[in-house]
Amino acid sequence: MAGVQIDSLDIVFGNVTVLKDLSLSVAEGEFLVLLGPSGCGKSTLLHTLAGFNEVSTGRIRIGERDVTWDDPKDRGIGMVFQSYALYPTMNVERNMSFGLRVAGLPREEIDKRVARAAQMLHLTELLKRRPSQLSGGQRQRVAIGRALVRDAQVYLFDEPLSNLDAKLRAELRRELKQLHLQLGTTMVYVTHDQVEAMTLASRIAVMQGGRIRQIDTPQRVYAEPVDMFVAGFLGAPSMNFVEGRLQREADRLWFVAPALRADVSSYRFATPPAEGAAVVLGARPEHVALSGDDAAAAGRARVTLVEPMGSNQVIWLDASGTPIALERTAGEAPAVGEQLGFALRPQGLSLFDAKTQMRL
Ligand SMILES: Nc1ncnc2c1ncn2[C@@H]1O[C@H](COP(=O)(O)OP(=O)(O)O)[C@@H](O)[C@H]1O
Numbered sequence: 288m289a290g291v292q293i294d295s296l297d298i299v300f301g302n303v304t305v306l307k308d309l310s311l312s313v314a315e316g317e318f319l320v321l322l323g324p325s326g327c328g329k330s331t332l333l334h335t336l337a338g339f340n341e342v343s344t345g346r347i348r349i350g351e352r353d354v355t356w357d358d359p360k361d362r363g364i365g366m367v368f369q370s371y372a373l374y375p376t377m378n379v380e381r382n383m384s385f386g387l388r389v390a391g392l393p394r395e396e397i398d399k400r401v402a403r404a405a406q407m408l409h410l411t412e413l414l415k416r417r418p419s420q421l422s423g424g425q426r427q428r429v430a431i432g433r434a435l436v437r438d439a440q441v442y443l444f445d446e447p448l449s450n451l452d453a454k455l456r457a458e459l460r461r462e463l464k465q466l467h468l469q470l471g472t473t474m475v476y477v478t479h480d481q482v483e484a485m486t487l488a489s490r491i492a493v494m495q496g497g498r499i500r501q502i503d504t505p506q507r508v509y510a511e512p513v514d515m516f517v518a519g520f521l522g523a524p525s526m527n528f529v530e531g532r533l534q535r536e537a538d539r540l541w542f543v544a545p546a547l548r549a550d551v552s553s554y555r556f557a558t559p560p561a562e563g564a565a566v567v568l569g570a571r572p573e574h575v576a577l578s579g580d581d582a583a584a585a586g587r588a589r590v591t592l593v594e595p596m597g598s599n600q601v602i603w604l605d606a607s608g609t610p611i612a613l614e615r616t617a618g619e620a621p622a623v624g625e626q627l628g629f630a631l632r633p634q635g636l637s638l639f640d641a642k643t644q645m646r647l
């Protein structure tokens with residue numbers, strides 16, 4: 288088992304710099320998730336860790352070893368890709384043991400490792416089957432097993448669940464988390480799916496345009512996003528953004544916009560804003576509530592749509608032209624077209640600089 292240390296990494300393809308001065312430290316035993324939109328450089332970072340890309344600038348260490356120039360096979364990593372890429376003519380057992388046989392490991396050792404991985408991944412009964420006789424989820428478990436038998440120091444996963452349907456994806460996601468609890472091995476996991484990131488990660492690194500915007504626990508990234516990109520990327524429906532100004536009145540500080548007013552006196556500023564500066568208020572849908580009490584309401588709005596979600600419902604509002612999503616426990620829903628007051632929970636609010644889009 289080992290941690291990973293990346294220092295000032297640049298990855299250049301032709302004349303395009305895909306990763307820019309990227310540094311990242313993954314603790315031993317951590318489940319780090321790289322999260323970001325398509326094209327932000329997640330796979331490039333993972334492939335570079337695995338040794339498939341030439342490094343222009345920077346260093347990579349796995350454990351105590353500098354592996355920047357090492358061959359992929361010498362890095363002590365196991366990798367699982369998005370497509371299972373199993374050998375169709377080999378059964379599960381031979382698919383899983385292929386790499387070990389090529390490496391010339393003794394037969395006994397191979398059998399031991401395959402049996403252990405098969406047990407962890409619930410594949411023992413399926414060892415003699417061919418890939419065509421397996422479901423998508425089972426195939427992906429074989430692909431994971433193929434990586435596990437390597438007894439790697441670090442496991443790398445590149446969107447391993449994205450080819451599966453929703454139910455299987457959730458199932459295998461839980462199995463992966465269980466596997467990590469069992470093994471305790473360092474894992475770096477790439478996804479563009481924020482639910483996977485939130486549920487699996489010990490820390491999430493949110494990437495955009497070849498850089499890491501924020502790296503922190505799922506709770507912190509969700510509750511205290513460093514900028515509007517991170518704020519908008521996590522959470523569904525997305526965080527509501529309202530542009531306005533800060534105004535001091537007596538001993539209170541107010542956020543004021545045509546759509547709403549909110550008392551932000553208790554807000555913990557990381558950077559105090561200039562008086563009267565343009566700011567953006569961010570409120571997650573679960574921090575907006577309907578309010579029958581006009582004195583406590585942040586504003587009034589018209590109901591434009593109700594989306595029942597089983598245990599929850601999302602109510603879409605139009606507050607003087609500003610769309611606002613509100614999430615609450617399912618129950619009686621207001622009628623479309625109804626005018627209602629809404630309130631904001633002060634603890635859940637974020638404030639951003641309207642120009643730099645950075646958290647205040
Ligand atoms: N071998 C390559 N040659 C040129 N450009 C590449 C290569 N691989 C990736 N890129 C570019 O690098 C950027 C990041 O790609 P990638 O790491 O695959 O993103 P992600 O995995 O986050 O979707 C994209 O703009 C992609 O087009």
Ligand SMILES: [Mg+2]
Binds near residue numbers: 329330331
């Ligand atoms: Mg990718």
